[in-house]
Amino acid sequence: MKTLTTYNDLHIPTFLYGTAWKKEATYDLVQLAVSSGFTAIDTANQLIHYSEALVGEALLTLASQGTTRESLFLQTKFTSVSGQDHRTPYDPIAPISKQVEQSFENSLQHLHTDYLDSYVLHGPYSRHGLGKEDREVWTAFEGIYQSGQTKMIGISNVTASQLRQLCEEATVKPMVVQNRCYASHGWDHEVRELCTAHDIIYQGFSLLTANQDVLRDPEIGRIAHRVGSGQMQVIFRFAQQIGMLPLTGTTNAQHMKEDLQCENFDLTSEEITQIERIGL
Numbered sequence: 001m002k003t004l005t006t007y008n009d010l011h012i013p014t015f016l017y018g019t020a021w022k023k024e025a026t027y028d029l030v031q032l033a034v035s036s037g038f039t040a041i042d043t044a045n046q047l048i049h050y051s052e053a054l055v056g057e058a059l060l061t062l063a064s065q066g067t068t069r070e071s072l073f074l075q076t077k078f079t080s081v082s083g084q085d086h087r088t089p090y091d092p093i094a095p096i097s098k099q100v101e102q103s104f105e106n107s108l109q110h111l112h113t114d115y116l117d118s119y120v121l122h123g124p125y126s127r128h129g130l131g132k133e134d135r136e137v138w139t140a141f142e143g144i145y146q147s148g149q150t151k152m153i154g155i156s157n158v159t160a161s162q163l164r165q166l167c168e169e170a171t172v173k174p175m176v177v178q179n180r181c182y183a184s185h186g187w188d189h190e191v192r193e194l195c196t197a198h199d200i201i202y203q204g205f206s207l208l209t210a211n212q213d214v215l216r217d218p219e220i221g222r223i224a225h226r227v228g229s230g231q232m233q234v235i236f237r238f239a240q241q242i243g244m245l246p247l248t249g250t251t252n253a254q255h256m257k258e259d260l261q262c263e264n265f266d267l268t269s270e271e272i273t274q275i276e277r278i279g280l
Contacts, residue, residue, distance in 0.1 A: 002263060004245055006175040007199035010151050012118075013040040013073055014240060015260060018205060018249040019055055020044070026051040029251055030058035034067060036256035042178075042203075042247060044077035044122060045107045047087040052076060056111040063112075075118035075176075076107045077156065078137070083122055096133060100140035104149070118176055119150040123157035130165050142172045152176060154200075160190040167198050178203040178247075183211045183279025187242065196243060204239055205247040208232055214279045223271050233262040238275045241267055 003011035017033040019026055019042060030041060041059075044050045063069065078100050081092045090102035108114060121141060125133035141153045154176030155166065167173045177195055181188045181204035188204065195202040208215060220231045227234065236259055239246040248259050267275075 004201050006152055006201055008152065008175060010117075010175070012176070012201055012245060013038075014245060014263065015236075016040045016042045016073075016075070016203060016245060016247040017256075018042045018247040019051070020049050020249060022054075022249070022251070023051060024054070025251065026054035027058045027061075030055050031062060032253055033256055034058075034062055034072070036253065037260045038256065039071060040073035040075070042075045043111075044079055044120075045089045045103050045110070046077065046079040046083060046122065047089070048083070048085050052107060053110040056109075056113075060112055069113055073117045074111055074113065075120060075154075076111065076116060077120040077122040078103045078141075079122040080125055080133075080137070082125075096136045097140040097143075100137060100144070104144055108149075115148070116150040118152045118154060119144060120154040120156050120176065120178060124155070124162050126162075128159075128161070130162055130169070134162075134166075135169070138166065138170060142170070145172055154178060154203075158191070160194055163191060163194050167194070167200075173198060174200055176201045176203055176245075178205060180204075180206045180210055181239075181244070183214045183275075186280065187239075187244075187276065192243065202244050203247060204244045205249075207235055207239055207246055208248075211235070211279060214275070217278050219274055219278060223267065223275075227265040227267070229262065229265060230258060233258055234267070235275075237262040237265065237267055238272060241272060242276075 002014045017038040022029050043052045043055045045052050089106045090099040145153045152175035154174045156178040179188050192202050215231050224231045224234045236246045
């Protein structure tokens with residue numbers, strides 16, 4: 001698989017397997033994804049939507065079968081108290097810096113590793129701009145990065161104005177941004193432009209579920225016929241060709257293989273323009 005390079009000269013595989021909402025199936029699906037060819041796994045220390053510990057159990061099994069830790073890219077997230085239920089994986093009344101420290105250590109234990117490839121803030125504390133809590137949490141992230149325990153840090157569910165402010169104020173700006181990507185919003189055009197300007201890797205999720213109308217558009221079907229692929233793979237390849245790192249959370253073994261094969265064809269510049277216009 002090809003890789004993308006961060007501004008601090010690290011490499012990320014060009015496709016991520018996402019483990020949200022997999023519940024008890026997480027263990028089997030992570031093994032299936034890796035056996036299908038995925039080398040990058042995305043999760044979070046948030047029991048409402050993720051089963052991070054089951055990701056770790058799958059990694060132990062894979063290690064026993066010869067898949068080394070070093071051959072995989074592992075990304076997980078810190079989720080604030082507002083995004084947790086009663087099973088908060090840290091002391092919810094501790095200072096934010098302590099919450100990050102506890103959640104990070106808990107993630108290392110879950111994933112049976114002594115380092116992460118990428119550690120992501122699940123979302124800003126503020127709806128608009130960045131506040132005191134956001135600065136505090138990002139300082140904690142910078143500390144973990146500077147300690148060498150994670151190779152990169154990033155932020156998810158962020159607006160363009162928040163990302164712009166973070167890049168201006170941070171000692172260490174994010175290496176990755178992960179956002180839900182809507183065609184109706186120009187495929188998150190403004191955030192992606194900022195990422196390009198700052199050499200940040202943009203990770204797009206819900207590319208299919210958030211864009212069902214695009215997926216069903218006859219033009220996507222025509223493009224799929226031309227390249228000999230499925231409509232879903234056309235969307236993923238489109239994402240890659242406009243500089244995005246797509247996530248897929250498919251539970252279908254055939255789709256896993258087909259998704260990874262989307263790098264075997266290219267869309268024309270005219271087709272890319274057509275897809276950009278479909279959802280607007």
